[in-house]
Amino acid sequence: MASYLQTAHPMKHAIDILSTHPHPSPAGSTDAWTQLIKATADCAVSCQICADACLAEEKIDMLRRCIRSDLNCATVCEATLKLLITQTERDQAVLKAQVEACAKACGGCAEECEKHAKMHAHCRICAEACRACEKACQQVLTTV
Amino acid sequence: MASYLQTAHPMKHAIDILSTHPHPSPAGSTDAWTQLIKATADCAVSCQICADACLAEEKIDMLRRCIRSDLNCATVCEATLKLLITQTERDQAVLKAQVEACAKACGGCAEECEKHAKMHAHCRICAEACRACEKACQQVLTTV
Amino acid sequence: MASYLQTAHPMKHAIDILSTHPHPSPAGSTDAWTQLIKATADCAVSCQICADACLAEEKIDMLRRCIRSDLNCATVCEATLKLLITQTERDQAVLKAQVEACAKACGGCAEECEKHAKMHAHCRICAEACRACEKACQQVLTTV
Amino acid sequence: MASYLQTAHPMKHAIDILSTHPHPSPAGSTDAWTQLIKATADCAVSCQICADACLAEEKIDMLRRCIRSDLNCATVCEATLKLLITQTERDQAVLKAQVEACAKACGGCAEECEKHAKMHAHCRICAEACRACEKACQQVLTTV
Numbered sequence: 293m294a295s296y297l298q299t300a301h302p303m304k305h306a307i308d309i310l311s312t313h314p315h316p317s318p319a320g321s322t323d324a325w326t327q328l329i330k331a332t333a334d335c336a337v338s339c340q341i342c343a344d345a346c347l348a349e350e351k352i353d354m355l356r357r358c359i360r361s362d363l364n365c366a367t368v369c370e371a372t373l374k375l376l377i378t379q380t381e382r383d384q385a386v387l388k389a390q391v392e393a394c395a396k397a398c399g400g401c402a403e404e405c406e407k408h409a410k411m412h413a414h415c416r417i418c419a420e421a422c423r424a425c426e427k428a429c430q431q432v433l434t435t436v
Numbered sequence: 437m438a439s440y441l442q443t444a445h446p447m448k449h450a451i452d453i454l455s456t457h458p459h460p461s462p463a464g465s466t467d468a469w470t471q472l473i474k475a476t477a478d479c480a481v482s483c484q485i486c487a488d489a490c491l492a493e494e495k496i497d498m499l500r501r502c503i504r505s506d507l508n509c510a511t512v513c514e515a516t517l518k519l520l521i522t523q524t525e526r527d528q529a530v531l532k533a534q535v536e537a538c539a540k541a542c543g544g545c546a547e548e549c550e551k552h553a554k555m556h557a558h559c560r561i562c563a564e565a566c567r568a569c570e571k572a573c574q575q576v577l578t579t580v
Numbered sequence: 581m582a583s584y585l586q587t588a589h590p591m592k593h594a595i596d597i598l599s600t601h602p603h604p605s606p607a608g609s610t611d612a613w614t615q616l617i618k619a620t621a622d623c624a625v626s627c628q629i630c631a632d633a634c635l636a637e638e639k640i641d642m643l644r645r646c647i648r649s650d651l652n653c654a655t656v657c658e659a660t661l662k663l664l665i666t667q668t669e670r671d672q673a674v675l676k677a678q679v680e681a682c683a684k685a686c687g688g689c690a691e692e693c694e695k696h697a698k699m700h701a702h703c704r705i706c707a708e709a710c711r712a713c714e715k716a717c718q719q720v721l722t723t724v
Numbered sequence: 725m726a727s728y729l730q731t732a733h734p735m736k737h738a739i740d741i742l743s744t745h746p747h748p749s750p751a752g753s754t755d756a757w758t759q760l761i762k763a764t765a766d767c768a769v770s771c772q773i774c775a776d777a778c779l780a781e782e783k784i785d786m787l788r789r790c791i792r793s794d795l796n797c798a799t800v801c802e803a804t805l806k807l808l809i810t811q812t813e814r815d816q817a818v819l820k821a822q823v824e825a826c827a828k829a830c831g832g833c834a835e836e837c838e839k840h841a842k843m844h845a846h847c848r849i850c851a852e853a854c855r856a857c858e859k860a861c862q863q864v865l866t867t868v
Contacts, residue, residue: 302447302474305565306481312557313489330446333481337450337473341521345457347644348524356635357813363651364807364815368822370514371803375796377485380492381789383796383832389825390800396821413456421449491788500779501669507795508663508671512678515659519652525645527652527688533681534656540677590762591734593853594769600845601777618734621769625738625761629809633745636812658802665773668780701744709737 303333310377317379324435328391328428329376335398335425336369342405342418349412358404358415365401365422368394372429388436395429398422447477454521461523468579472535472572473520479542479569480513486549486562493556502548502559509545509566512538516573532580539573542566591621598665605667612723616679616716617664623686623713624657630693630706637700646692646703653689653710656682660717676724683717686710735765742809749811756867760823760860761808767830767857768801774837774850781844790836790847797833797854800826804861820868827861830854 310326319325343362346355372394375387402422409416454470463469487506490499516538519531546566553560598614607613631650634643660682663675690710697704742758751757775794778787804826807819834854841848 302451303478303481305561305568306478306485307446309482309485309489309558309561309565312561313485314492314494329481333477334447334449337447337477337517337521338453340518341450341453341457344522344524344648345453347648348458350458352640352644356640359647360632360635360810360813361815364810364818367803367806368818371799373481374484374799377481378488378792378796380488381792383793383829386796386800386825386829386832389821389828393818393821393825397815397818400815400818414453417449417453417456421453424449488792491792496784496788500784503791504666504669504776504779505671508666508674511659511662512674515655518655522648522652525648527649527685530652530656530681530685530688533677533684537674537677537681541671541674544671544674590739591766591769593849593856594766594773595734597770597773597777597846597849597853600849601773602780602782617769621765622735622738625735625765625805625809626741628806629738629741629745632810632812633741636746638746661769662772665769666776668776702741705737705741705744709741712737 303330306333313379315379317382319382319435320379322435324428324431325376328425328432329373331421331425331428332369332373332376332394335421336366336373338418338421339363339366339369339401342414345412345414355408358408361397361401361404362418365397368397369425384436388433391429391432391436395426395433398426398429402426447474450477457523459523461526463526463576463579464523466579468572468575469520472569472576473517475565475569475572476513476517476520476538479565480510480517482562482565483507483510483513483545486558489556489558499552502552505541505545505548506562509541512541513569528580532577535573535576535580539570539577542570542573546570591618594621601667603667605670607670607723608667610723612716612719613664616713616720617661619709619713619716620657620661620664620682623709624654624661626706626709627651627654627657627689630702633700633702643696646696649685649689649692650706653685656685657713672724676721679717679720679724683714683721686714686717690714735762738765745811747811749814751814751867752811754867756860756863757808760857760864761805763853763857763860764801764805764808764826767853768798768805770850770853771795771798771801771833774846777844777846787840790840793829793833793836794850797829800829801857816868820865823861823864823868827858827865830858830861834858 339362405415405419483506549563627650693707771794837851
């Protein structure tokens with residue numbers, strides 16, 4: 293399944309459409325910014341899937357905090373993504389504060405998922421997605 | 437920018453994590469289902485970007501309906517994606533009804549975007565994302 | 581706490597603003613429609629709180645399905661709310677399909693929460709919110 | 725319509741359910757926190773309705789920035805609400821950062837809506853909802 297999805301090119305239209313904006317914002321042309329758009333989309337969905345997988349684990353009692361941080365991290369990543377794609381009349385101060393919240397949510401969720409990474413593959417992969425997104429947030433914050 | 441994003445593999449973790457669920461649902465193993473997960477993610481973000489680009493167009497007066505259907509289609513695709521990744525205690529009747537709503541939202545948005553496709557590249561690409569998602573919905577509906 | 585919130589008038593601005601639309605849609609003037617706007621907002625937040633409370637219960641093992649249906653019902657209610665407030669260029673077919681999905685999500689979630697209503701007050705109240713929203717959906721569907 | 729909705733008590737279940745959590749967080753008992761839950765719900769929906777009303781205004785050309793900030797403010801308020809209702813394993817640092825982003829989003833949106841308040845009732849009411857939410861954020865930030 294994984295290989296099928298990978299060859300079929302996820303997010304193709306979303307990526308192509310980014311550069312068609314009539315008045316692209318300056319940030320729209322940087323690699324750090326486009327990298328963060330990808331990272332928040334990837335992390336939001338990864339966290340939702342990890343939460344759902346945790347809900348089915350026999351030892352769910354150990355995973356309460358993991359489910360909670362997965363759900364909240366997904367929420368914050370989704371909101372951040374919606375602000376990131378804004379090129380019309382972008383409010384830089386709001387975007388910066390939201391990316392800071394996203395870095396914190398991803399860092400906290402990664403820390404929790406890493407505790408279960410040896411036991412559960414979904415926690416291991418989710419932690420990687422969170423760390424990648426946290427790093428992409430920090431990269432953008434150096435330029436804002 | 438587009439080529440950079442394409443080589444760097446969007447949604448990598450989200451795709452890898454899908455197959456790590458402790459009790460995968462039967463539908464989780466079909467190509468149609470995984471294809472729709474990709475399509476809803478792609479379409480939700482494409483519609484958000486198209487709405488934002490329309491907001492910056494000089495002739496915004498002609499694009500009111502396009503902006504509205506972009507925003508609503510994004511909303512419906514996001515909700516559908518969240519139900520699609522559910523493998524724990526999935527409620528098949530709710531999922532089916534939501535995928536039906538998604539097919540309608542994508543079809544309606546595609547129809548509107550197609551009217552502006554010659555004028556605006558973002559509308560053309562967004563219409564393609566909507567049609568791909570509408571088709572992926574219909575594919576899943578034949579199997580539910 | 582509850583009495584404080586109740587006197588302080590939740591959703592005051594959201595309710596006042598509804599009638600200021602320059603071109604209100606016909607449906608915007610019916611009680612059934614305004615009732616459903618309230619019900620989806622109430623149900624979405626109630627389901628999120630019930631899921632969070634279930635996550636803290638000692639016997640979480642029994643509540644997996646309840647958490648899952650709470651989260652999905654919240655997702656569907658939020659999306660439905662966003663379509664319901666649309667008075668500009670509303671697509672009636674999409675709205676109808678989304679309200680049908682919402683009725684199913686609320687009905688399914690109520691059924692699950694009712695199983696735990698004697699044990700957990702949050703499940704009892706959440707079931708009531710879901711039934712109220714299911715009924716409000718059905719009321720709107722008779723008029724669309 | 726407004727009076728009907730007001731008597732019928734919006735958010736009744738969501739408010740009642742808040743105090744049924746098995747392990748309420750300390751913050752869950754303060755008025756500032758419950759006030760912010762109400763304010764984010766009210767502001768998120770008000771902003772969505774204002775954006776939709778702006779989309780139907782004849783002079784939409786003047787309202788591009790207003791529509792954009794309405795949509796983004798709604799997004800940030802919704803995400804903040806989802807974190808605020810978390811009483812299980814709450815991550816205080818993430819919540820604080822998200823409330824800071826919410827204060828900024830509400831302040832920015834209020835400023836834009838106030839420019840159109842004399843012309844459009846929806847902008848006037850939306851600005852009030854944003855200012856109320858901004859203030860409620862600041863109140864919570866003094867206690868976190």
